[in-house]
Amino acid sequence: MYRSLKIGTALSLLLLLAGCGATGTKNAQSSSSHRTSQTAQSSHSQHTHSSSSTSQSSQAKTATFANSQFTIDHVTYNLTGTDVTASATANRNLFVIYYTVTNQQSKAIVPSDLWESSVTAKQDGKKLGTGNLAFTTSQTKDNDLLNNTVMPVKPGKTAKGLAMFEPKNTDPVSVTFSDTHGQVVHTSQYNLN
Incomplete structure (x- = not known):
């Protein structure tokens, strides 16, 4: 019985560590994704700003x-x-x-x-x-x-x-x-x- 308790505890600890490791990886990916998203949004904002600052009269007539x-x-x-x-x-x-x-x-x-x-x-x-x-x-x-x-x-x-x-x-x-x-x-x- 003592031996099953040790195995159960070891398995629980192993699952807990594996879960914490996956969460850390997930957080790192999320943080990286968030930074990429911020960079894309920043780039989009700059593009939108530059195109909105262009006046209609300066565009070539179509x-x-x-x-x-x-x-x-x-x-x-x-x-x-x-x-x-x-x-x-x-x-x-x-x-x-x-x-x-x-x-x-x-x-x-x-x-x-x-x-x-x-x-x-x-x-x-x-x-x-x-x-x-x-x-x-x-x-x-x-x-x-x-x-x-x-x-x-x-x-x-x-x-x-x-x-x-x-x-x-x-x-x-x-x-x-x-x-x-x-x-x-x-x-x-x-x-x-």
Whole structure:
């Protein structure tokens, strides 16, 4: 019995020492991991700080506008015309910009996604919403063009589409074209009369 007690105590002591050794190793690994994490966080903070200190105006523009063509992210919108048409909202009109979009990327794009992220319209200093087309037979062509803007355009392909804004009155509308950094590339004024 005395001998079993000695063996039991020895085994318990051995397990206790093995456990303490593993905890020490674990603590050393944790400490090393914590230091690596702190170094990574410090490096990330410095990177974030340096990129946030860079002003928007000093970044190279990622879009162009010339001869009624707005090119951004390897996608070209060739503006082909404008119109003022009935809105689905009673007693309101829509300002419509017609375009042909050509995808020069290596992947399909949805024209309205890129347009809405880079083109805005204002009237009397207030941003305009997109509005909705009225459902009339005379606007079937416009509804088809609007549907084209939410359908993927494959690489190297071209599609016709439109963008629309809902003005509050007949005052001029200014449309601003920006690059992927939000830097203004061009602003056009449109008279609605």
